[in-house]
Amino acid sequence: MTQEEKLKKASSVFSPAAPIETRDLFFGRIEQFQKLNEAINERGMHSVIYGDRGVGKTSLANIASLVYKGVTVSKVTCNRTEDFKSIWQKALNKVSFNLNSKKIGFTAKSTPKTIQLDLFLPEKETIDSKDIESVLSNLDNKLLFIFDEFDSITNTDVKTRMADTIKLLSDNMPNITILIVGIALDVNELIGHHPSVERCLLQIYTPRMSNSELGEIIDGGLAQIGIKINSPQRKKIIEFSTGFPSFTHLLCKHAAIHCLQSNKSMIDKDDLDFAIDKALENSAQSIKNAYQIATLSSKSETLFSEVLFALASSEVDQFGFSSKRDILDSLFNLSGKNYTSQRINYYINDLCSESRGKVIEKIGEKNNVRFRFRNPMIKSFILMKMSSNKSNKK
Ligand SMILES: Nc1ncnc2c1ncn2[C@@H]1O[C@H](COP(=O)(O)OP(=O)(O)OP(=O)(O)O)[C@@H](O)[C@H]1O
Ligand SMILES: [Mg+2]
CATH class of the missing domain: 3.40.50.300 (P-loop containing nucleotide triphosphate hydrolases)
Structure with missing residues (x-):
């Protein structure tokens, strides 16, 4: 395949907005x-x-x-x-x-x-x-x-x-x-x-796709273009997809194109960073709006984004819920700071409210309250946003 053919193939093999129509692109x-x-x-x-x-x-x-x-x-x-x-x-x-x-x-x-x-x-x-x-x-x-x-x-x-x-x-x-x-x-x-x-x-x-099914989409698709991906980036694509194959397609498509345009045959961190920014740009407007409504504030010292980042990277139960302890632990891992439970309560409750678009939903009572993103696709968006912020800081 010529370089041009490979580029064309990358756009047809990975179709984030269209359902699969052929057997060779259907996995899992x-x-x-x-x-x-x-x-x-x-x-x-x-x-x-x-x-x-x-x-x-x-x-x-x-x-x-x-x-x-x-x-x-x-x-x-x-x-x-x-x-x-x-x-x-x-x-x-x-x-x-x-x-x-x-x-x-x-x-x-x-x-x-x-x-x-x-x-x-x-x-x-x-x-x-x-x-x-x-x-x-x-x-x-x-x-x-x-x-x-x-x-x-x-x-x-x-x-x-x-x-x-x-x-x-x-x-x-x-x-x-x-x-x-x-x-x-x-x-x-x-x-x-x-x-x-x-x-x-x-x-x-x-159900949402398993990690191994998403892995098949990555490997099967890239094999058809004739390029590979290094293991940490493959893992990240799976993690950021949170079971939604459209994110896998979106990230693979832009990473593959960037890799080919840089005359390489292995997708590396540079390619994925580029793809993440593209994916954030191309995410559904409804997801971008939801994130904006949830984090909008006139004050500079708020923790809305941090709490969302913490929830996105928290441990989850089989239904995708995290406890407040999980969120606090993950907040500590991300920032190195120990926030009081009371301070975090304010943010979590606000994020569950109408004024912040109910971006988080809550179940249970008192000591057994658990939280998760109401729209599971927002979790993918937030994980990508975190990754993008991190690489842009460097
Ligand atoms: N088995 C699969 N193998 C590879 N890619 C897949 C597979 N299933 C879905 N996809 C990809 O995932 C994305 C969503 O797929 P699809 O449109 O079939 O989902 P859906 O559940 O019908 O969505 P909606 O609820 O919006 O109708 C598309 O980009 C599609 O190409
Ligand atoms: Mg459909």
Whole structure:
């Protein structure tokens, strides 16, 4: 590969803002992938992929749609304004039916011999599960319908109709699989509570990525560009990502470009420092604003940033919470100063309040209060900010 080709490759291999579309760039998620496989291969089974924002749900659904041979896939990205009829219209429009062979396929436009399936929908304004069943009846092919960003649908009626459709298709049309994808902490939040549907709905939770999965993204991506990374910087990228693959992509992309532009073949501290500044600059505006609101002060001697830095580098329990003791210890490690618990209380309480955008959330009572960042992505931002401050001081 020429230098120019490598630079181009660095920007395509690492895509912080776009879901993965090809198998060679998809890493980890073995357990989730196996479950999805089960759902698609088991007759009458449907599935739902749910989890936090930005953990890789769409990427998982995209790869699922690539690997199943002989399955026609139709993927729809839902939005707030849609109703049950419009999401199915979009989904069925992507599937064409061959009038001669009575087979279906995936085509962008219809030809004289083919017709898009949405044309079989009744004209009436609202439709229900039975109408979908009737459009899909008499089809022998295996079909996978993916409804991404289903969380943007707030209308409970749409959710109920979708649950009814899943149940009906499960009972009567075992070749069809519906995959619902969206941000949620539990499945009920995404599609509502429907006990009769639970048995035919395989739930796939996508947690934040593990350190070893993030490591695979780094190593697999860099191998495709033909460069390496030294071990301390690799560790830092994993630490700063806090389980979110988009930060891994963002840091790797800029570090790789900087490394190549400096005619090197190994990413070092210089490249990562550059990438961190770029990542801070390119972070979502909402994250930058949240940090600004949390730390804004007219006085010079405040500890808002310090307390946020301390929380970001504190020990955490399995739910990501830290105790006040953990925060004090980490504050001591960072500054060498012993602050009184009372002084720190003031800052922590303020950071939990509306006036500071509730950047920190608190659970528990009295001696057992614990804290964490309300938006987990802010932790990554703060860890990068700390690193950037440190290298700029030198
Ligand atoms: N398995 C994976 N391997 C490599 N990169 C991944 C993987 N999963 C996700 N990514 C990367 O992580 C970022 C977020 O992925 P994706 O858009 O799929 O997440 P999401 O959960 O659908 O996000 P949202 O909640 O915003 O819809 C993208 O940059 C994507 O390229
Ligand atoms: Mg998504």
